[in-house]
Amino acid sequence: MDFRLSAEEARFQHEVHDWLVANLPAGWGTPAYRMAEGPEEKIRFARWWQRRLYEGGWAGLSWPKEYGGRGATPLEQLLFAEEYVRVGAPAMIDIGVGPALVGPTLIHHGTERQKERFxxxxxxGEEVWCQGFSEPNAGSDLAACRTRADLRGDVFHVTGQKIWTSYARLADWCILVVRTDSQAPKHHGLTFLLVDMKSPGITIRALVEMTGVAWFNEVFFDDVQVPRANMIGELNQGWTIAITTLAHERSGSAPHARLQGEMRDVLALARRLLLTTDRRWRQRLAQSFVETEILRLLAYKQVSDIMRTGQPGPEGSCLKLVWSETDQRMKEVAIELEGPYAALARGSSRAIDAGCWQHEYLWSRAATIYAGTSEVQRNIIAQRVLGLPRE
Ligand SMILES: Cc1cc2nc3c(=O)[nH]c(=O)nc-3n(C[C@H](O)[C@H](O)[C@H](O)COP(=O)(O)OP(=O)(O)OC[C@H]3O[C@@H](n4cnc5c(N)ncnc54)[C@H](O)[C@@H]3O)c2cc1C
Structure with a gap:
């Protein structure tokens, strides 16, 4: 693998850096900058930032130019993510699943009319999206979906329940997988719909996570009417569309960038606590550092593979598995560094770094669940990457 950047890639990297430095809000990245806390405030900020990215020509980095994107190569996307972390832009700049999942799915499978509309x-950032895939008995096994949609004339009538729907309370639209044929084999009776979250018949109940924040929601559909024009692809062919969405969810190409930024912060924490001269801590920190470097190399390998083959393959599961487990181990190190102060969380005036590591530690538990659990990733690696038999 050649790690050197071409002159054009280096130019791109500088351009990203200069734009970010010029456009991040004043005080950004300094301890004095007050982070948005609740979901409402975060989404308000994210809408503002998305607009700024759009005006600067950085929204939809991977989207083709004909659809308003930048048409960046996978390597340019990786460089963008690295610069983003290098200038200290925090991960909270995140506007739901629209740019990363819904856009690419629509570009691939939507009609011209749907693309033009959405x-x-x-x-x-005018419209925020959520993802209505998981159900109480259909998580890893998405095809077990039971939320029903009956097509009467040109209108689907949707009844059922989704769960773990991030952003649902704040979202304008939802990508929804529904069952439209209960007699067909389970992968063949699904349809993919775009649902207006203001539709009559939708009830949303917040679920509070162990971080104390309520990102998640349960969403109930009681005879919700969805026009047939909001169907993506063909009736009963929703599985293929959902697979496109999931492939984009699992192939995020630069998870190493965020973790490298956080590693930098963990090292700074260790220095402040005067633990970098302690031999036991030096070993732990070095181990974490090496793991983030391995992750970086894996991310580069994935980008090289995608640039060679043109699409993300099942190898993306290796990256998901490694980044999510590296993330959890790193947050454990951060918490243990704090010693007895680890018991003090947000809200305590004596909490180290305003309790951010306690929050990060609890939040990192979700990393091995969303976008496919670690067990599911291991199954994919065993069967589709290593070619091992199922039993
Ligand atoms: C932070 C977060 C955000 C999320 N946001 C959304 C969202 O916005 N929209 C949405 O639709 N969903 C969302 N989810 C839900 C997520 O997609 C599911 O939690 C995930 O797919 C797992 O499904 P489940 O929770 O039903 O667990 P299950 O599928 O019931 O799994 C339970 C356990 O069994 C294991 N298991 C399951 N199948 C197998 C197998 N074949 N082989 C070996 N082990 C197996 C799993 O690994 C897990 O340990 C989110 C989840 C989290 C944590």
Missing amino acids: LRGILT
Whole structure:
């Protein structure tokens, strides 16, 4: 693998750096900058930032130019993510699943009319999206979905329940997987819909996570009417569309960038606590550092593979598995560094770094669940990467 950047890639890297430095809000990245706390405040900020990215020509980095994106190569996307972390832009700049999942799915499978209606709102941040896939008995096994949609004339009538729907309370639209044929084999009776979250018949109940924040929601559908024009692809062919969405969810190409930024912060924490001269801590910190470097190399390998083959393959599961487990181990190190102060969380005036590591530690538990659990990733690696038999 050649790690050197071409002159054009280096130019791109500088351009990203200069734009970010010029456009991040004043005080950004300094301890004095007050982070948005609740979901409402975060989404308000994210809409503003998405608009700024759009105006600067950085929204929809991977989207083709004809749909308003930047048409960046996978390597340029990786460089963008690295610069983003290098200038200290925190991970909270995140506007739901629109730019990363819904846009690419629509570009691939939507009609021209659907693209025209929805893509711009995603890029500008005017419309926030959520993902209605998981159900109480259909998580890893998405095809077990039971939320039903009956097509009467040109209108689907949707009844059922989704769960773990991040952003649902704040979202304008939802990508929804529903069952439209209960007699067909389970992968064949699904349809993919775009649902207006203001539709009559939708009830949303917040679920509080162990971090104390309520990102998650349960979403109930009681005879919710969805026009047939909001169906993506063909009736009963929703599985293929959902697979496109999931492939984008699992192939995020630069998870190492965020973890490298956090590793930098963990090292700074260890220095402040005067633990970097302690031999036991030096070993732990070095181990974490090496793991983030391995992750970086894996991310580069994935980008090289995608640039060679043109699409993300099952190898993306290796990256998901490694980053999510590296993330958890690193947060454990951060918490243990704090010693007895580890018991003090947000809200305590004596909590180290305003309790951010306690929050990160609890939040990192989710990393091995969302976008496919570690067990599911190991199954994919065993069967589709290593070619091992199922039993
Ligand atoms: C932070 C977060 C955000 C999320 N946001 C959304 C969202 O916005 N929209 C949405 O639709 N969903 C969302 N989810 C849900 C997520 O997609 C599911 O939690 C995930 O797919 C796992 O499904 P489940 O929770 O039903 O667990 P299950 O599928 O019931 O799994 C339970 C356990 O069994 C194991 N298991 C399951 N199948 C196998 C197998 N074949 N082989 C070996 N082990 C297996 C799993 O690894 C797990 O340990 C989110 C989850 C989290 C944690």
